[in-house]
Amino acid sequence: MYEGAIQDLIDELGRLPGVGPKSAQRIAFHVLSADPTDIKRLAAALSRVKEQVRFCVLCFNVAEEEQCRICRDPRRRDDALCVVEEPKDVVAIERTNEFRGRYHVLGGAINPLEGIGPDHLRIRELMARLASGQVTELILATDPNTEGEATATYLALLVKPMGITVSRLASGLPVGGDLEYADEITLGRAFEGRRTL
């Protein structure tokens, strides 16, 4: 509906996840009236991500060098390894300040409906890391949904025979939440995992 460049931008923005036609148009008009240096910075940031960001050769987290910041950090424990689905899960766990070990990013979860099997995830690379014998505890921090649970179960079966302690993040009521609004499964898990005070 618009002329040339502005329509091109609306089309390109509309291809991004979570950006509908209305927000694409809104962003495009923002770009049109924004400070040119701001837009140059955004365009440069886009290009730089494609040029500079890669995946850590050890854990497959996002990295700007061969290894990511966490793998390079000599103060982290080498005996605890936390398995997550995506790089954003690393960030979420880092924010808690609860874990001082290393990570392994699978790049997804087992999902037969979408044709994602164990071979599509970095499980072979995980097994290679565990084979060195340094890791004594493996924490399976995949998502608490069907795919994440299936992936955790699969990995537990694979790793337990190696004599490594395998754990899974606790399921239960979210802190600050309301008991009456919890779904049955979450509430059931919270009961199951109740602790003596």
Place this chain on the structure above:
Amino acid sequence: MYEGAIQDLIDELGRLPGVGPKSAQRIAFHVLSADPTDIKRLAAALSRVKEQVRFCVLCFNVAEEEQCRICRDPRRRDDALCVVEEPKDVVAIERTNEFRGRYHVLGGAINPLEGIGPDHLRIRELMARLASGQVTELILATDPNTEGEATATYLALLVKPMGITVSRLASGLPVGGDLEYADEITLGRAFEGRRTL
């Protein structure tokens, strides 16, 4: 929380209207895994909007030449002029195929709370266009809200003494809507503007 380039991109995306921290992160990871040519196209589209798109010297719609597509079109009527707030309103009206005249984009509406007075809009330029005497009907298609109504009232007072027919878009029930869900003001306007069949 992320390293270098990916965090820069999340920050830049988070400055766009309607993009919160979660969607900025989601888009950034999409960029990371997307086809490099797609991202190059997006970055180029951003730059091109800043370089190529400007405002039509006549109507202030978006344009890639000195005049916009509509102002350049010799088949459009010169006697009817439709006043809108923003370029996206031009697109909305064009979609109806109801209007074959020209447009004038004010660049906003009178809004004393935000310090936007008549001098901040392209009202002087509108008056200059009307002074040529070609226009016989002026359609005030500003938004049907307080600011749009105020702007329309202001313009009507200014233009009526020139002997030009001034009209305002009809207010009423949206087609396909439900009468019981219409707000009192809309329903009141629909009553007021009822037509004999």
